[in-house]
Amino acid sequence: MGIAVTLENYLKTKSVAYDVVEHRYSEGSFNTAVAARVPCQQLLKGVVFRDEDLHYTMAILPASHRVRRHTLNQIFDRRMELADEEELEDLFHDCEKGAIPCLGQAYGMNVIWDDDIEQSPEFFLEAGDHQHLIHMAKPDLDKLIASSMHDKIAICTRHDQPL
Numbered sequence: 001m002g003i004a005v006t007l008e009n010y011l012k013t014k015s016v017a018y019d020v021v022e023h024r025y026s027e028g029s030f031n032t033a034v035a036a037r038v039p040c041q042q043l044l045k046g047v048v049f050r051d052e053d054l055h056y057t058m059a060i061l062p063a064s065h066r067v068r069r070h071t072l073n074q075i076f077d078r079r080m081e082l083a084d085e086e087e088l089e090d091l092f093h094d095c096e097k098g099a100i101p102c103l104g105q106a107y108g109m110n111v112i113w114d115d116d117i118e119q120s121p122e123f124f125l126e127a128g129d130h131q132h133l134i135h136m137a138k139p140d141l142d143k144l145i146a147s148s149m150h151d152k153i154a155i156c157t158r159h160d161q162p163l
Contacts, residue, residue, distance in 0.1 A: 004128025
């Protein structure tokens with residue numbers, strides 16, 4: 001499959017430089033980092049939440065981190081719940097199950113990113129399947145997320161490097 005069509009069109013309209021990295025089939029962000037031989041702090045994942053009014057927000061964070069949902073609840077003054085698999089399949093219709101890109105704005109949703117993203121010079125993100133990643137430099141990622149909210153929304157849970 002490669003890059004999801006929605007994501008590819010979004011990246012083209014934003015004129016950012018990127019390349020595609022192929023890796024062996026993997027599921028889960030840490031396993032993907034291992035398969036692609038990239039530091040889990042540089043692999044970004046998107047976690048989708050919905051509030052009580054069914055508005056979706058994607059949290060972007062390193063694969064080595066876990067979202068602090070109570071922090072999101074405080075920031076948005078809403079009760080944020082994880083979106084379920086059926087919702088994700090509808091929202092990311094052109095992606096394989098479990099391989100959603102972390103650029104939720106390409107799919108029309110609000111985005112908030114974790115401040116720890118500021119620490120790396122380059123990043124990798126799901127392309128929409130289980131065998132490809134998008135690779136881009138920090139300045140290009142900055143173009144995509146600069147207008148989105150950010151805060152310390154996650155905590156590091158893995159300090160190991162899967163290389």
